[in-house]
Amino acid sequence: MKKFIIILLGIIVYCSCQDDNNSNRVKPEVSFSDFQDPRDSKTYKCITIGGQTWMAENLKYRSPRGSMDGCYTYGEENMRA
Numbered sequence: 362m363k364k365f366i367i368i369l370l371g372i373i374v375y376c377s378c379q380d381d382n383n384s385n386r387v388k389p390e391v392s393f394s395d396f397q398d399p400r401d402s403k404t405y406k407c408i409t410i411g412g413q414t415w416m417a418e419n420l421k422y423r424s425p426r427g428s429m430d431g432c433y434t435y436g437e438e439n440m441r442a
Contacts, residue, residue: 398422 389411396405398420406417 392409394407394409394414396407396416397403398405401422403421405420408415408417
């Protein structure tokens with residue numbers, strides 16, 4: 362009985378570890394672009410994967426009035442008027 366279980370487990374492991382060569386998989390289109398922030402004219406890199414566009418860099422712009430405008434940065438305290 363033990364031999365049967367070991368052989369069965371071996372077959373299961375062998376079948377589950379086979380490389381699936383699915384040539385039917387469609388790879389999404391990837392393209393690169395730039396975004397220019399009109400507030401400070403800095404240019405940032407963007408990447409489009411499929412139908413989604415992502416920024417590849419964080420924005421460097423800081424609002425002149427900070428939290429008074431509702432924009433917070435990490436560790437920023439509320440500004441008092």
